[in-house]
Amino acid sequence: xxxxxxxxxxxxxxxxxxxxxxxxxxxxxxxxxxxxxxxxxxxxxxxxxxxxxxxxxxxxxxxxxxxxxxxxxxxxxxxxxxxxxxxxxxxxxxxxxxxxxxxxxxxxxxxxxxxxxxxxxxxxxxxxxxxxxxxxxxxxxxxxxxxxxxxxxxxxxxxxxxxxxxxxxxxxxxxxxxxxxxxxxxxxxxxxxxxxxxxxxxxxxxxxxxxxxxxxxxxxxxxxxxxxxxxxxxxxxxxxxxxxxxxxxxxxxxxxxxxxxxxxxxxxxxxxxxxxxxxxxxxxxxxxxxxxxxxxxxxxxxxxxxxxxxxxx
Numbered sequence: 218x219x220x221x222x223x224x225x226x227x228x229x230x231x232x233x234x235x236x237x238x239x240x241x242x243x244x245x246x247x248x249x250x251x252x253x254x255x256x257x258x259x260x261x262x263x264x265x266x267x268x269x270x271x272x273x274x275x276x277x278x279x280x281x282x283x284x285x286x287x288x289x290x291x292x293x294x295x296x297x298x299x300x301x302x303x304x305x306x307x308x309x310x311x312x313x314x315x316x317x318x319x320x321x322x323x324x325x326x327x328x329x330x331x332x333x334x335x336x337x338x339x340x341x342x343x344x345x346x347x348x349x350x351x352x353x354x355x356x357x358x359x360x361x362x363x364x365x366x367x368x369x370x371x372x373x374x375x376x377x378x379x380x381x382x383x384x385x386x387x388x389x390x391x392x393x394x395x396x397x398x399x400x401x402x403x404x405x406x407x408x409x410x411x412x413x414x415x416x417x418x419x420x421x422x423x424x425x426x427x428x429x430x431x432x433x434x435x436x437x438x439x440x441x442x443x444x445x446x447x448x449x450x451x452x453x454x455x456x457x458x459x460x461x462x463x464x465x466x467x468x469x470x471x472x473x474x475x476x477x478x479x480x481x482x483x484x485x486x487x488x489x490x491x492x493x494x495x496x497x498x499x500x501x502x503x504x505x506x507x508x509x510x511x512x513x514x515x516x517x518x519x520x521x522x523x524x525x526x527x528x529x530x
Contacts, residue, residue, distance in 0.1 A: 223245065223246045223247055223300070224246070224247045224249070224298050224299050224300050225241050225246045225247065225248050225249070225299055225300065225301050225302070225303065226248075226249050226250075226251070226295045226296040226299035226301075226302045226303070226324075227241070227248055227249070227250040227251070227295075227303050227305065228250075228251055228252075228292060228295065228296070228302060228303065228304045228305065228306060228316060228320065229251075229252055229304060229305035229306040229307070229316075229333075230250050230251070230252040230254075230257050230258075230260070230261040230264075230288075230305075231252075231305065232264070232359060232361075233305045233333050233357065233359065233361055234250065234252070234261075234303070234305035234333070235260075235261050235264035235265060235268075235361075236264075236268070236357065236359065236360055236361025236362045236363075237303045237305060237333070237357065237361050237362075238250050238261065238265055238286060239264070239265045239268040239269065239272055239361070239362035240272070240361055240362040240390065240391075240392075241303075241390065242265065242272075242281060242282065242283060242285055242286055243269075243272035243273075243275070243277050243278065243281050243362065244278045244281065244390045244391060245277075245278035245279055245280040245281045245285075246285065246390075247285045247287075248285060248286050248287070249286075249287045249288070249289065249294075249295045249296075249299065250286065250287070250288050250289075250295065251288070251289050251290060251291065251292050251294075251295035251296075252290070253290050257288075257290075258288040261286075261288065262283075262286070262288075265283055265286060266283070268360070268362045268363075269283060271360075271362065271363055271513050271514075271517060272362055272363075274514075274517045275363070275391075275517055275520065275521070292316065292319045292320060292323075293319060293320075293322055293323035294323070296320050296323050296324040296328075297323045297324065299324060299325075299328060300328060301328065301329055301331070301386060302320060302324060302328060302329065302330045302331065303331050303333065303355060304316055304317070304320070304330060304331065304332045304333065305332075305333040308334060308335065308336060308337065310337060310341055310342070313332065313334070313337065313341075313342050314342075314344070314345060317330065317342065317343070317345075317346050317352065318345075318346075321346060321347045321348060326347075326348050326351075327351065328351065329351050329352075329353060329379055329382060329383055329386070330351060330352045330353070331352075331353050331354070331355030331369075331383055332352070332353070332354055332355065332356075333355060333356055333357060334354060334356060335356055335403070335404070335407060336402065336403055336404075336407075338354070338372060338400045338402075339352060339353060339354040339370055339371055339372030339375055339400065340372035340373045340374070340400060341372075342354075342372065343372045343373075343374055343375065346374075349372065349374035349375065350374055350375055350376040350379060351375070351376070351379050352372065352374075352375060353369060353370065353371055353372075353375055353379060353380055353383045354368065354369060354370040354371070354372075354397065354404070355367055355368075355369055355383060355387065356368040356369075356404055357392075358406065360513065363513055363516050363517070363520070364516070365391065365392050365393035365520065366392070366393050366394075366395065366406060367387050367392045367393070367394050367395075368394075368395055368397055368404045368405055368406060369383050369384050369387065369394045369395065369396055369397065370396065370397030370398075370400065370404070372400070380396070384396060411482070413435075414482075415479070415480060415481065415482045416479050416480055417431045417435075418480070418482070418483060418488055418492060419479070419480020419481070420480070421491065421492060421495060422480070422483070422488055422491065423480065427495060427498075427499075428492060428495025428496055428498070428499055429495065429498065429499040432499060439451075444519060445523070445529060446529070446530070447530075449461065450530075452464055452465070
């Protein structure tokens with residue numbers, strides 16, 4: 218469901234907002250971006266230029282062009298004619314409320330406002346809005362112009378129709394939207410990541426493994442499978458003819474025991490230096506920007522291959 222006029226507004230042009238702008242431009246939209254920070258336009262255009270080879274490799278839509286990007290520091294001007302608004306401002310509720318108020322002063326009353334917030338809920342963001350029914354969560358994953366996943370959900374005052382519209386819109390741009398049926402802190406994927414980070418930090422702190430070993434364990438182990446099929450389908454595949462039912466019945470007791478032995482997320486920041494030193498040691502002598510370029514190249518290849526494999530969801 219591509220809006221007829223194809224005019225989108227991106228409010229906030231940090232790493233996430235710039236990723237959204239790059240993605241929308243690559244899908245053939247006109248994008249008006251806005252950010253009050255000094256030098257924001259130059260940084261945005263630099264990030265779009267840097268990401269363009271990647272979206273070219275993924276495949277551009279007809280009419281896709283960086284020339285369809287315009288910039289203004291005036292939020293009201295940016296959203297006035299927009300048919301969809303992606304808000305990616307700072308992760309502060311007072312800032313979000315101020316942005317929503319400014320957006321609503323100029324935007325058409327029926328235009329969806331989607332927030333990229335990674336932690337704040339749609340209910341919190343829509344509090345005090347004139348038209349809270351059109352405010353939804355549209356949380357992407359970095360790099361936004363590459364990773365397909367976007368988490369979509371509504372707040373207490375969001376209409377079910379508008380959540381469905383947001384899901385359909387994101388899907389039409391090539392994203393892989395999933396629906397958050399109940400608001401929880403951190404949404405879905407970040408909670409899954411935090412569960413892994415919690416145990417990864419604990420294993421390093423307990424001296425079980427180094428930071429590099431943990432990264433290797435995931436990137437050369439279960440991470441390879443998770444990139445293709447999710448945790449439940451992988452468990453099902455591990456269960457043989459009996460599938461996930463057999464596996465959970467067979468390993469359930471052991472898994473409960475392992476779960477009781479999992480570490481807790483550190484209550485203080487004392488762990489940060491140890492983890493940071495481990496990352497520095499892992500990256501010593503390596504070209505980190507080059508690693509990220511290679512990561513994106515491999516992501517493009519993986520996404521492309523998954524797209525043509527009908528049996529891979």
